[in-house]
Every structure is written in C-alpha cells, then in structure tokens.
Amino acid sequence: MRFIAVILVLITSLSDARAACNFDIEVGDSLVFSINEMSVESTCETVNITLSHTGSLPVEAMGHNWVLSKESEYQAIAMAGMSTGVVGNYLPDGDERIIAATKLVGGGEETSLSFSIANLDSSQAYAFFCSFPGHWGVMKGVFKIV
Ligand code: ZN
Secondary structure, three states: OHHHHHHHHHHOOOOOOOOEOEEEEEEOOOOOOOOOEEEEOOOOOOEEEEEEEOOOOOHHHHOEOOEEEEHHHHHHHHHHHHHHOHHHOOOOOOOOOOOEEOOOEOOOOEEEEEEOOOOOOOOOOEEEEOOOOOOOOOOEEEEEEO
C-alpha cells in the first residue's frame, strides 16, 4: 500500500503531494497520532484507515480510536461519549455528528475502517480525534478534502 501511495504522490505532486485515499496511522503508549494532518483526494471512492496500536498498554489504560467529525463538533461528541466507557468506545451511541469512527484498540491491536466522503464538503473544516477521556484535547488533527 505504501508503494502505491508513493506512485500517487509522484503523479499528483503538482497538486498536493500528500493527498491520498489510504492512510496507515500508528499510535502507541502516548497521546500522539503518527500524522496530524490528512489530505484526502476528493475523488476517493472510499477513504481507508488502518489504525495500529504499537504500544503495550491495554485498551482500558491507553485505548485509542480514530473518529471523524466537523471540527466544530468534535469536543461535544467527545464529552457526550465519556460515560459510555471502553465498551461503548467512548462515543455517544448512534450520534449523527460522527461521520466515521473505528473501535478503540489497545497495545498490539489493529483496526481498519472504510467510509465514503461523498457527502462531505471540501469547504467544511473537519477534525479527526481519539475520543478516549483525556486524549481528545491533544490527539486531534486536520482532515482536509482536496
Ligand atoms: Zn487515545
């Protein structure tokens, strides 16, 4: 997948060198995503996320997920999800403000997700974040459609 991404980067280097449809994101035993900005091609049929937890702490102590929402709504979603616990992925059940979300993973675990961006608006500010309590204030990045 990385090889394909490299080719795409070469082809699209005049528009945006980092735009893609597939993203491999790593997290560990700290409050950091391996990327802090995602530029997604508007032509992507689906956006494919793989979230790998390379740390060793269990999900209850250092769980991470990847959640996408409008930038203006991510805090409210994270607050609303605090009471649902690990079993609820620290997300409010059925909340329509959540555009896409993986489950929570702990050390050594991996999860993936594919979703459509057909209904997203490139002029809207979107954010990705980890909804684990205490994480979302710093584990947050920019999701752009280019
Ligand atoms: Zn986290």
